[in-house]
Amino acid sequence: MARVYTKTGDDGTTGQLYGGRVAKGGELVEALGDIDEAVSTLGVARAGCPDPQIAQILLRVQRELFIVAADLSVNPSHRDRLKPGISLAEASMVTGLEQLIDDLTREHPLRPVFLVPGTTPLEAAIDVARTVVRRAERHTLRAKEAGHVVSEHAQKYLNRLSDLVFVLARQAAEGAEEPVSHD
Template sequence: MGNRLSKIYTRTGDDGSTGLGDGSRVGKDSARVEAYGTVDEANSCIGLLLATDVPDDIRTLLTRIQHQLFDLGGELCIPGHAAIFDADIEALEAQLDHYNAGLPPLQEFILPGGGEAAARCHVARTVVRRAERATVALARLEPLRPQPVRYLNRLSDLLFVLARVLARASGHGETLWQHERRK
């Protein structure tokens, strides 16, 4: 494969438009650009999480997810393209079941935190939720397969569970929301 980015700036976006993967141009504020841009931001948050000390199994899982998020960004950037499939969602569900099995059931909400890795995982989770909302907004405007939304929904759930695992592994533990603190 040749160089994909031989020149970083092209000046073609100076008018507020950007090129999609199919060659068409849209506004940089379009719902499609918002969706794949937020997926890219989520991927960067996972990269920030991976810059901390995380267990090898979680590192391997998150790196695989980063590749899938690039695939998902491609699907959102190229109208009609399919890159995320039911098997990808089922794999997330299997990881969710695996990591959740060792956690105690929740009685209350958890405050984001629990050490650096867990806190970064919570940030990644919230950005994935925003990517999900942006993708739902896109699906209301243009035809979109259901798999991208389902993938993002499941991924945010997995990141929540991983944040719990990381908080416990770090020794910081979880801080439960004290909803009755004002009484």
């Protein structure tokens, strides 16, 4: 097996997909780190998920986040090498999330109030993942403002994903009364 460490990042940079290097402390790497953290926090939620439907959705979006990360991390001069379903975020990923959100909210309508996370362990874990996805979206927008290429589909995907994860957290409350943000 090859070594895990390469020493190429010792200078404070990290490699882009298909060549090139960017600063580890820059906005793009912050966004990519948040996406990585979102994948992991969704994994924590999935590991404790007794509901096969929710677990399957969590796994699906974990895999899709790898696509979004690849889309963001590619050297801009090599975007033509990205492959749909592997490394290129597409409109169908966004519409897929929208359809899922619509289906789930039809099954379990949302309350028009702010809710306090922590009703069930699964709901709390999913809500933590939601906050990480929101941060990933903010850092992705900052990376775009800093001049990095951010595809419209990757940007929209992160926005819709946080909505979906919110909906999943409500489902994970298992019908228990979730406390509202104020009395």
